[in-house]
Structure formats: C-alpha cells, structure tokens
Amino acid sequence: MRHVSSGEEEAGAAPPHPDVSFSPARPGTVAEVENLAVTFRRGNRRIHAVRGVSLDIRPGEILGLVGESGSGKSVLGMSLLGLLPEDTLEHTSGRVAVAGKDMLHGSADLRRRVRKEHLGSVFQDPMTSLNPTMRVGRQVIEAAGSTEEAVRLLRAVGISDAERRMSSFPHELSGGLRQRVMIAMAVAGNPSLVIADEPTTALDVMVQSQVLTLLRSLVDEIGCSFLLITHDLGVAAQVADRIAVMYAGRLAESGPTDTVLRSAAHPYSLGLMRSRLSLTSPRTGTLSTLRGEVPSPVAPPPGCPFQPRCDLATDDCTQLLPDPVPVIPGHLSACVLPAEVVRARRPAPDAGEQDAGEQDAGGQDAPQADAADPESAVPAAADAPGAASAVWVRQIRRTFRVKAGRGRRKDLQALREIDLDVAAGESVAIVGESGSGKSTLLRVMAGLERADHGEVVLGGSTRPQMVFQDAGASLTPWMTVGALIDERLRGEGLSRAERQERVVAALAQVGLPAEVAQARSRQLSGGQRQRVALARATVIPPQVLLCDEPTSALDVSLAAGVLNLIGRLRRQLGMSVVFVTHDLSVARVVGDRIAVMYLGNIVELGPAERVVSQPAHPYTKALLSAVPEAGAAPMVLTGEPASPLAPPSGCAFHPRCPLADDACADSELRLRPVRLRTAHDRAVACLKPELI
Template identity: 40%
Template sequence: MEDTLVSPPDIQIARGNNEIASVVGLNVWLRRARQESHILKDVDLKIGKGEIVALVGESGSGKSVLGMTLLGLLPKSSRPRIEGEVSILGSKITSISQKELQGLRRHSLSAIFQDPMSSLNPSMKIASQMKEVTKELDRALFALRQVAIKEPESVLGRYPFELSGGQRQRVMIAMALAKEPALIVADEPTTALDVSVQAQILYLIKQLRADFGTGFLFVTHDLGVAAEIADTVVVLLAGRVLEKGPTKEILSFPAHPYTKELIASRLTMDQDQSLRLRTNPKDQFAGFSSDGCPYANRCENALDLCLVEFPGVSMVQDNWTIACHNPSPSPKAVAVEIKTMERRSDLDWNKKVVLEAIAIEKSFQSRTSRSGSRQVLTNVDLTLHQGEVVSLVGESGSGKSTFLRILAGLEKESSGTIIRHDDTMPKMVFQDSGSSLTPWLSVRELLKEALSSKTLSKAEIAKEVEDVAAKVDLSTQVLNSRAASLSGGQRQRVAIARCVISPPSVLLCDEPTSALDASLVAGALNLLLSLSESLEMAMVFVTHDLAVARYVSSRIMVMLGGRVVESGDSNEVCSNPLHPYTRMLLDSLPGERRGNSPQEALGRQPDISGVDNELSAVGCAFANRCPNAIEICRTTTPVATYISSNRYAACHLVKGGTK
C-alpha cells in the first residue's frame, strides 16, 4: 500500500475564540544604509490553537521578518515602521507598551532559531540557562525529558559546545516549551541538522503541539519539511502572500504558478542527473513595479496587468486562497537540458588518481572520555580519480567533516597515509560562506588575494579576476561589494570563485548548500558540476541530504561512528541500500518516506542524542538501533563485504566476499 505522510494524533484545529495569532493588513518597512525598504506588504495570517503554519518561500521573501514581527523583536537599528494589526491572544503588539510586550513574551511567546549556538550563552552551563526560564531545576529536568534528551542530569552540567547539534536544538526546544507558551516561532530550526535528527525533531514538535495545544509559525525553505509538519502552508514572495491553505492540498495541487515552481525546484531522489537544475533568472525583479506581482517576470502565464497591479485574493476552496490574475494553465517548471555530465557508470576508472587516503585514523583528547581520548575516524580509505565526484553522507558526528579537514591538510591524521598526486593542495568550500570571507575586503580584493602566490602583473591579475567572475556569474557590482551586502547564493559563488581562480585538482565541499533555499541550491550545484567537468576537477562533497548526494556524485560513501559502512554507485546506494543504517537515512528524508510512516521510522529508533558518544571498540555502531541486529553485531566489528569491485557494506548480514 502506498505510504502517506501521517501526523501524530492530531488535535482539532479550532478557529474563532481559539485563535492564538492574527495578522491583518501587515506592512513593514525597514531602513538600511539610509534607505527604507518595504519588506512585508498587506500580509494576512491566522494561527489557531495547536495549529502548525509553515511559512515557505525563497531567501529574501520576508519569512524571518514576519516571524520577528510576531515576536516584537524587529531590530531597532533598522528603524522599523509598521502598519496593520498584529494580535497575540487578543493583545495588539504594535500598540501595547514595552512592559506589556515583555510580559507577553515571558508567558505566551517563545522562539526556536536555526543556529542554537548563537542563541545559547557559550559561557554558561545548560542548567543556568534553563533556570532563567524554568526557575526550578526539577522543571528544567522535566522539560529536557519532554524533548527526549538522554541523561538530562548530565546535559544540565555541560556547556553548549559540549553538546551535539541535535542536542543543542533539543535544549532550545525544551526552553521554548518549558513555559508552555501559546505560540512558538520556529525559524528554520532543522535546516542544518542531519536527516535522522531532523525527522525526530519534526515528530517531536508534532507530539508536543498535540500535548499542549501550542501553535507554531514554522519558517522553512524546505517543502519536504513543510509536508511533514504543517497543517497550513503560507507561500511568500517579496513580502507578499501568493497562496495560503491546507498543506496536503496545496503541495499536491498547487494553484499559484510560483508554488508550482517551488515544488518543481525541490531536489528529489528521482532527479534526472543528466539535466541541469532549474534556477531563477538573474533579472527576476528587473522592471518590477512594487504594485505588481513579484512573480510576473518569471511567470509564463503573466499578463500585462500582472506587472503593474497585484491581484486581489480569490478563493480556491474553503480556507484556501490565491493571489493570481491568471492561475492556469501551469507554467513549465522543468529542468533545462544540458550535455550529460560524466558521472556514475560513465566514469573512466583509468583516469589518473589525484588523491589517496589509506587506513586513516583520528583521535582527539577528551576530558569527558574514560580513556582520555575520543576516536573519531577508524580505518577510512578513499581513492579519488580525476574529475570524479564522491559524496560523504551520514549523521552529525559520523566523522565526515574531520575526514575532509584531514584531506585538506587542516588536521593531521593520527595514523594512516594521505597521498596527493600533484603539486596543488586541495581547496575547501565551507558551509557558512559568509564567515569564510574577509568582511573588510571587497570581492575583487578577495579574489586578488587568492592569486598572491603567483607572479603576475596587475593587468594579468585583473584579467584572472574578470575571467573567474565570468565563470561563476559574478557581476561587476558584486566584485565591488563586500560580503555583508551579498545574498547567501552570491557569497557561496564568491567562495567557489576564490577556490577555482587557481584551479586545484581536488575541491572539498563541506555542506555548501545546507542553508540555501531550493533555487540557490540549484545554482550552486549547477556551478560546481560545470566547473568539475570543464576543469576536470575532482570533488569530495559532504552533505546530510541524500538527494543532493545522489545528484552530484558518481559514488557515495556512508559514514557512521567514524567508519565507512557502505560505499558504491550513487544510484545503487540510494535505490538498493545494503546497510540498515543507509536505509534508515533514506527513511528519514522529509517528504520521501520509503514505506514507513514517520511514527514507524522513528518509533523503532532509540534516541540518538545521547551524551555518551564515545565509539565502541567492538561491534557495529548501529547495532543498538538496527531492527535486524543479531548478537555478533554487538560483539564483533564487521568488515567490508564486497558484492562487486566498487560496491561494499560493512554489515554482518550482507553476503559477499572480501576484497
């Protein structure tokens, strides 16, 4: 039977007197660099008791500004100007006093942000921070148990940096829920988490809203996440609501052309790897009148009227509205054909080897470990050919980024051998491109700096900069700008340009797309694959998104507990996983359950956020979570079992031979 997305026991979404939040005719202006911008335009929104409303749209659409407006936390430095009504539990937050607003936030409002490290005080233990909210230690312990934190007493005695990403996010959720608020604004709370932790946190939020009747405004750019968690979807573009209604209906039968494009742009497990991903045109808002539809220049159904007049709201059916002059027929949200990229079975294994890692081991000193050290990599091998793209996937803490840093020469392996077969060191693109760019230098100066090791004239340097800017599609305006004034997609392109202005034989990418929306992900992946092909540059690509891994790579290596537990052709690994851990990762993909409901996929897994992350010297690291585990799985570390020359899994239950 075909699986459907099933929520935990739902409470009835009530309207009227049970309305938690109401936004009517909201307009918000913010000022930056002496210029005022109209960020939100005539936004209407309601959130009922126990209702989860997903706010979706691309970067810059105004999602976070709407969330901060509901919280009354718009930065004073931007001199916000607000028109319209914003009510929380009947209190109009735009007209109440600051003291009344603080009281409302203290008792009825909470927030969960994308990066818990920026929200938690690094110099305070978790106990001290939670007691600021709960007042009593017993209530703090209860809150941590509510979010399935293992050994909460131990967690209370730790600092934020001593916790995993999943643990920190659970602590933030526990703090948000401890006062049993009426409304929680969750701004991209799962974006940077691996798929299994993400799935558990989404399920946890649904359980908690059913228990407490808390309403959620859930800001996300991932429609798979929206499908998993939301009762209602609100589609936002350039500050305007284009479509709003029940999640299942909108994501199954979208009425607005922009919603259709969002759905089409989402990378899925059946994406054709020979096609370039669809991206937004560079001039998407060129000639756009603030009075018109912000999607008009991208819409194949656009009328002249769309450019000059924003459409009125019309009803599709009960509780489902759309703002569109010409909603049908649907636009062609299809990928653009390009030359088939050389990947998977087309890879020439006779091409020269550019990088080898042999039996890599890595351990760190640890004051929390009984042995005084913590093993993070065990016997990891990699042979990388010219032009090959290999993806490393796995949960947080599996050793992916540590292995990448060793390949880059940023960490020293404890044992094993790294062989680099040419004179160039690998270069690295980081997850947070903004923090990797020098803030006081212009993009042009950053790129010139990357050429400092070469003996070139000023004219030659200028030409190199212009050439690489053309390759990665950076305009003159961007070249003259600093990182702070660029969008997320532009910053990522600058980071890539800095790496390839003097092309390496190997490019290392550490979660380069995890914080980008679908259209920006598409642009970044298109660019990386084009450069890999044109420069014959090999790539090692770390990601927690298996759909991205399958699309970009010829080979996937699945890591768990510092070991490679499965490796092979990207299509084979995703369509026919050998290791139960790989199957669990695929089951955890939001919106793409493989024969298991969220309850079944998560219900059979013990909590993975336990504080004791020391690797066992024996046994399979997945044994305690594996539904098929037998006694040998807990007592003997499995060796790689090969079913073909380039396909293996380290599992006692897989039948095959040794290499």
C-alpha cells in the same frame, strides 16, 4: 488531530484594515495577523521586511510558514511574540493579535503577559538560545513555575534522566537535547501558540526528524498550535497541517499542506518545489532553478515581487501588487494568473546553464548498468592507486587531543581508518552527520590537515582546491574579488594584462559579469560569493575540487544553481570532485558514487543512485528515512549519534542499530567496507549487509 476545516479560510484574505481599532478574537483562531507591514531603519535606508500580510492560526494546528532568507517570515514570528525592536514600531502598521491582545501596539507589559501566558517559542540555535551560564533546570523552572513541573516537562519532551539533566549546563548537552530543553520551555504552562523559528535547521537530519516527530506528538497531546517557520518546504510538509509560503515580505500562497504540495497555484511555490532536491529528483541534465535573486527589501518593485523571476509575468505583473485570493475555499494564491495556467507551465531550462544540456558525465551509474557485471564495478578500496586515480587515500587515521573538562584531555577520533579512491573525472559525495569526520577527511585530502597514519596520493601535479560552506567568511573582506582571484595567478609567469584576462574569464565561467572583479565580498549576495569562491578555485583548473557543504548555507533556489555550476565546471575542466554534505538528496545528485561516513569510518560506498534506492547498511537506511519528505513517517532511530570521544566497541553503529547483536559489539571486531557478493560495485562495513 489534523485540523482541516473549511469556511473560515477567507478570513486570511481579509481586506486591508485602514485603522488599528480592536476587535475581540474571532472564534476559531488563536492568533490573527491582518495586513501587517514592518519596516526597519538601517542608517538612512528603510528595509521593508513585511509588506501587508494577513494570516490566521487556528487552535491545534501546525502552520508551516515557508520562505527563503529575506522573505519576512522571522519578522512575522517576532511580531506575533510582540518582540519587534522598539524603534520599528512607528513604521509598523496592521494588526497582530494573540488571544485577542494587541501584540503590536499594546503596552510592553501587556505583550509580556501574553508571552508568559499564551505563547511559547523555540529558536534556531539551541546553543546560543539557552543561557550558557545558567543550569538547564533553572531555565525551565522560569517558564514552568516549579521544579516538579520542570522535570515533568523534560520527561514529556523525551529527555531520559530528567532529574539529573536539570543540573546540567547547556554546553554539557548535545544539540538535540538542547533543542528538546527549548521545546520543554516553550510548551510550559500550556500555551495556546508556540512560535518555532527554524527549530531544526541547526540539527543533524536524524535529530531533526526526532524533533519534528516530537512537535507533532506534542500538538496532538497538548492541543496547542505551532507556527513552524522554516526555509525547508520538506520540513513543513512533513508535519504541518497548513502551509503558508512567503516571498519578499508578501504572502504568496497558503492552504492545506496536501493541496499546496499537490496543486500549488503560485509560480514561486512551484519554482521552490521544483528547485528543491528530493530523493527522486532527476539526476541527469541540470536541476531546475529560479533565475535571478530575491528583490532588494530597500526598494521593492511596485508590482508582484516575484515578477522579475517569473516566466509567466505579464505587463500587469509589473504594475499590480496582487493580494492573496482564494483559488478554492481555503487555498489562497497571490497571483493574477488562473491557477490552471500556472500549473500547466513546464519548468524552463536554467537560463544560466544553457550549455549544460548534455547528459551528466556519470553515465556509468545509469540505472540500467548491470550490477552483476564485475567489469562495471567501481573499486571500493583499491590496494594500489589506479592508473586513473585523482586522489587515493589509504588507511588514513586522524586523532585530535581535545580538552574534556576538569583539565583532562581526551582523544577525539575524527578519522578511524579511511580508504578511498577517487578516479580522474569522477565525483564522490561524502555523506555523514556532524562528528562523522567528513570535513576532516576533506581537509586531509587538501593537505590542510596532517594524517596521523596512512597516506594521500594525488594523481596530478596541481594541488586540490577547496570551496567552503561559508563563502562570505572564506573571502578576505578588504580585498576585491579581482585581487582574490589574481592572487592564485601570481608566480605563473603571466603579465598583468594576461592575468586580468584570466580573472575575467574565470568570472565568466561561473556566470558572473566582469564588473564583479571590482567588488568586495560584502557587496555580493550569498550565491554570488559562492560563485566567486568557485572562480578562485578554478582559475587554474585543479585536478581535484574539494567542496565542503558549499550549498548548505544557501537558499533552495540558489543552491540548485550552484550545484549545476559545479557539475558544469567539472565536465568542462575534467576535474574530480569530492563533495561533503549532510544532505543525501544533494549527494545523490552531485555524486557518481556516495560514501556514507559514521564516526570516522566509511560504512557504505557505492553508485549514488543505487545507494539511495537500495541502501545496504542499516545506518544508510536510517539516514534515508530521516530525509524530510511530504507525508512520509520517518523511521526514528532512538538515541544520539555516539561521540567520537568514546566510539562504541566493535561496529560503532551497533548501539543504535535495529539489527545489532552481540557479535556487533565485539571489541575484537574491526569492520572495513567489503564488496557485497550480490553487488560488486558496493562496499559495506556491516556483519549483516542486506540489499532490499
């Protein structure tokens, strides 16, 4: 049931309430937030997390609350739950009501009872959010009241074998199952509202799409409302009835999902949409980014918080804090400019990447390339390293011995047999879910991990350099940025002054000022840290740059900037790039070619654009359909990814494959990527490859 009505929408823009006196719940809402402001104290500093937000949640709707880190979206969720830390309450103003009860200033017991009777919640990490030492059944019973009800709920969220699962501990379940257990607890007792804070962020893309589908069907069946807090506009777009966009503790825009997506009226929402990668983002040239970073929550600017990053900002914007006002009934935007002016604005070229106006070096896979021409084919797995190979990986296998409970040890087959040839200057994106072995492959290429079998041949004399997902953790906390980069220059026979010069040059190359050399990693933002990691990797230009999900921990607007930077460094320094990611839309943009991995094997390898537009392997097709896109109903694969502890016989994908038959399960079958007859640049490990 999609709830689209008009008329009450203006309620969301209710004027600031000077007092906190209490009115009964308005009909037609399950929760109301009025002019909420929350300030935390951290030492001597005040953190203005939420600064005057008004919002209504209506019965039976999914409201997608979208924002980057620091936008205040999670704090808003915690205030609805009445779970703000006690010491922040004195710095909290406004009104938050759920089922007509005051969730800000009500007594602790009142708020607790509202949580028990009217609210449910799902949090990001289902491993830490479930009690590790309590059986799943008991945890669900706490919310459900009885064993029968708990079993019924577990069935309702799609857990097969619910009775048996009741006696499992959380660590015995997969991530997707754990999140289903969380959802079962959240909808126990038919709450009127469920707060879901990044419920799919820690999950693989296929599991994510299963969970989103489940949320939608639960809302339609039970009729409860969901507040879906997410950083990913695509996730919200897929299931939400309405979307509210938050920025720096303020509401930027809200309205029905289609309206916000099609005719956004706030420059931030537009910027967010433009910098978000999709499967149709342009691959040539630079990605559009938002310049600058989110303003400090300690000293927010007096005017519009987005003004420092806004291309349309006027003098007014630096002075006036705009409140959300209706563009049309039901669609609010907190911008002083008319919506037409905002929408007419074309995205500006990224200021930091001006030099990158030229075309992407990956010209060989331009759509007009002739698929039938064998000359243009990229070898899938060469029998010998090509003259221009930067890394040549042959028959790599890697198995780990892991503890498998009860004192037994099992073999975890991380890499089952990998052949890959990365040409000099080429960029290959490796895509896969967790457990596919993609990071292990990268570590074997880097020489950080030994292969049990096979060989890695490097084209050049320099060792490959690596950039990791968590840039904060990969920079030694007590060393200055300068010292970290300088470390790589030692032993090169350079004088101190020369080394210093090189450090500054490396920082400049990644778009950081020379002063950053004196900073330590904790003083930098996430985007800056990733740039420092890149500067460290490229201060002596390597032949090959290995990137392990370098942007997946970054906000959308920053991730695009880092991707642009990697592309530019690659062209300027003539490096090859091997880029591991779980996100096909990222892979499509950074890779000349894409290698799709499943359970330690490459199942499909080919030119990026065409792998995405014309997938040949059923697994690639499933992955593509799971990428959250507005309105698109995902093709949901049933089941969980198979475990690398016990890979299925034959084709490892056959238990989940819609095309599989007996031949696919044959234990004698050893599938390796082979070139398609219809497209020589494509190698697919499947008995029935199909080009659509």
